[in-house]
Amino acid sequence: MAAHGNCLFDFLHNMNSMHYHLQGSLPSLVPPEFAVEAGGDKRTLILHYWSMRPGLAPLVEGVVQQVAKDYFHLTLNFDDYEMEEIEVDNVTRHYARFVIRSEGVLNLEPGQSFAMQSQDAEFS
Numbered sequence: 001m002a003a004h005g006n007c008l009f010d011f012l013h014n015m016n017s018m019h020y021h022l023q024g025s026l027p028s029l030v031p032p033e034f035a036v037e038a039g040g041d042k043r044t045l046i047l048h049y050w051s052m053r054p055g056l057a058p059l060v061e062g063v064v065q066q067v068a069k070d071y072f073h074l075t076l077n078f079d080d081y082e083m084e085e086i087e088v089d090n091v092t093r094h095y096a097r098f099v100i101r102s103e104g105v106l107n108l109e110p111g112q113s114f115a116m117q118s119q120d121a122e123f124s
Helices: 008-013 015-022 057-072
Strands: 033-038 044-051 076-078 084-088 091-102
Touching (some): 008 015, 008 057, 057 076, 057 091
Antiparallel strands (some): 033 044
16 A cells, blocks of 8 residues: 555555556456546645446545554545546546545645644654
8 A cells, every 4th residue: 555655645646546446457447437626725635536327426435534543644534425427538437526524634735744733743
């Protein structure tokens, strides 16, 4: 997991790459797609998620929360979200926009070496 990023932002940014590498072992895999952006303050991220398969947004939420907790020592809260069907290149995809809020300050500079900074401590 550490190879996919030194902070939560990097990890989320690299999820497409991680799924691409899984296709080597699972050639029939049609992976989801992700995009991440800063949410306007140092505690918020926006995660965009597209998938050919319906109903997996709760899985994404749970995995992101657990990875954040186990690897980056972050507690996350997700705003309510809705799945919608969109058409991209004549293919229907399921889309969710996750607004993710951290209880600690997030590192939103890709490639940096720390994961979270609270008022009391710094984690590396």
